[in-house]
Amino acid sequence: PPRAPDEAAAPIPGDLGCVALIRSTQELPDGRSNILAVGERRFVLVAWCAGDRPYRLGRVEEFDDEPSEPGEAEALAAGVRDDFSRLVRALGVLTDREHEAIELPADPQELSFQVSAALELNAEAKRSLQALRSTTARLRHLGGLLEPLAADAERRAAVRRRAQRNGRGGRHPRIEHTA
Template sequence: MSPRLPLFPLGTVLFPGLVLPLHIFEERYRQLIRQLIDLPDGTPREFGVVAIDQGLEVLPPNPGSDVTELSLHDIGCVAQLRQVTEHPDGHFDIVAVGDRRFKITGIAADDAPYPVAHVEWYPEPDADAEADELAPQVLSIFRDYLSALRGGPDDQLPDDPKVLSHLVAASTALTVADRQALLAAPDTTTRMRLEIKILHRESALLRQVRAVPMPPSELHKPPSLN
């Protein structure tokens, strides 16, 4: 039988090794966090983060609304629960860390108020020699991109090709569709090739318009590595 994984649909993409802070206020996901907290010691406290293709992150306030259907991407990333802060009003602030990737094979019949999926693991092979050769090029282009975006480079970047490819994917100001394509790349080499094309495109846009191609409020520093 295929593994089952509780899902947390979001309007963003989580990558392996990257930190995801979340404020949990919907009751169905508060219930999920409580269930994870109550698991026996040594049991993985994890859920699946999957990007929304169409639909809403939060259920509409009107229970009779028909805008409740979600269309999800089929490739997601397991999030391991690392820190939980419960507030007096019952809300949670959590910190999770991306782990392995998965592919949704079907939605499970379950009484839980949140979606539960049948999944298969979507492993990524170790970086090959070509990825090692591409890494310096990705690093160089990404540093130029960060310099144009923020006015200065970020010198604290990893050398490991797989880790670098995930950090670049998560840190570049991209659409969900672009990030999803990078998450779904079958291996590090494929992801890095795509990142080179995307970074060239985004850097060219920055040079042409001399402005950040998204609202400043949406900008953030690269997510922390695990």
């Protein structure tokens, strides 16, 4: 059943949201559904509106990123693209999905949102990325997250590759063999 707008769990004015585009739906035998939605436009909740509908109505203001220096955004996007690609390749090794490619957008703003959506982050971290009104700030934040994640995943992928050769690697050059 729908909750009343005045319930404690309801968003409060100033909270962020996102208009979502439903890409696909799949009805399940038990009546539930799987829904794939993609965020389109961000907004701030201004106020709740009174109404007799069985769902909440609110007044919102949409917002977009503030203009940024294209050269800086492109440079940061290149770093995010490289680090995210490193992470995806390493995770591919760890999950036996090495040959799956991922397409990343050329536009720095689109890239920042796609990478933000793809990362396994808690809700508060995702919300803070969504709230940023600067593409360069979002890319800078993502760069700080991605580099250590990619480096760690690459270390684990290297261990996995070595482990897969156990018993089939031949002689190790640093081990003295006596016969």
